Amino acid sequence: MAQRADGHRGDQQEECMSEPIRVVLVDDDPMVRTGLGLILGGDSGIQIVAEAVDGEDALGVVARERPDVVLMDIRMPRRDGLSATETLLAQPNPPRILVLTTFDADELVLKALRAGAAGFLLKDTPPARLVEAVRAVAAGQPMLSPSVTAQLIAAVAGPAADPEDTSAADARSRLDTLTERELEVAQAIGRGLSNQEIAGELYMSVATVKAHVGRLFTKLGVDNRVQIAILVHDAHK
Structure with a gap:
């Protein structure tokens, strides 16, 4: 395998x-x-x-x-x-x-x-x-479908941030390592968009989007799109 x-x-x-x-x-x-x-x-x-x-x-x-x-x-x-x-x-x-x-x-x-x-x-x-x-x-x-992803992110993010919570600072620090284009892709994932939708919005091929997503996994130390989306939302707490 x-x-x-x-x-x-x-x-x-x-x-x-x-x-x-x-x-x-x-x-x-x-x-x-x-x-x-x-x-x-x-x-x-x-x-x-x-x-x-x-x-x-x-x-x-x-x-x-x-x-x-x-x-x-x-x-x-x-x-x-x-x-x-x-x-x-x-x-x-x-x-x-x-x-x-x-x-x-x-x-x-x-x-x-x-x-x-x-x-x-x-x-x-x-x-x-x-x-x-x-x-x-x-x-x-x-x-996960975009609609389900959005629901999960909303549930994880919660209505208010804990003042002792360091997740926002950590998320911002990790997102700062991205290029401008990678950040745009990450933010689109954070909105629950599919690869096809991201390609159309950012004027790139689906293959290029997939390559960016693969680099996001590596640079952000995550395993899936939901974790990328959560990071994006944590950064804006």
Whole structure:
């Protein structure tokens, strides 16, 4: 399996479709795991390699199976999905993690996205969308829609800044390392725009936008577009 420069595997999934996307399901509800397994297992390009009953169990399963994608329930006994996500993403060559939740405003989901989760799925996501999301994340593509991204950013940013909060100064310091063009792209991401929309607004090709986004990941030390957007909003607190 190909490996990304930022440590995540799977960017070349679209080019290596002969190998199925290896997925681990983590949920304390056996009915949820069964349902997810039936939906994803029915796709020839996806292989369910293992299941885990909670975050603690997930650590051992992921270490053994080395999946490309983990579907991680966020609220579980013994060890929740946030803690497990943080631990997994701190390890070398981690899988991409899609957080499973019942409510899109779940504060643990927002924290997981800050920690580097690739995105989130509601548990009632339609089967076709679920398969699409797993494929997109495995291929290194942005998974969250602009509208969902905007909602998440608003929830993270909150209505008022804490006077003791240093995130604004840190965000401004990191954004100061960007070129003028990179900053324009970052600000567009902060508004929830897609690559296509950014290309049209800034008069550049989609390929050029993608190159800028890749450099933003490296220079800002982030793993996904949501984290870029949060930085942009933190800088304006």
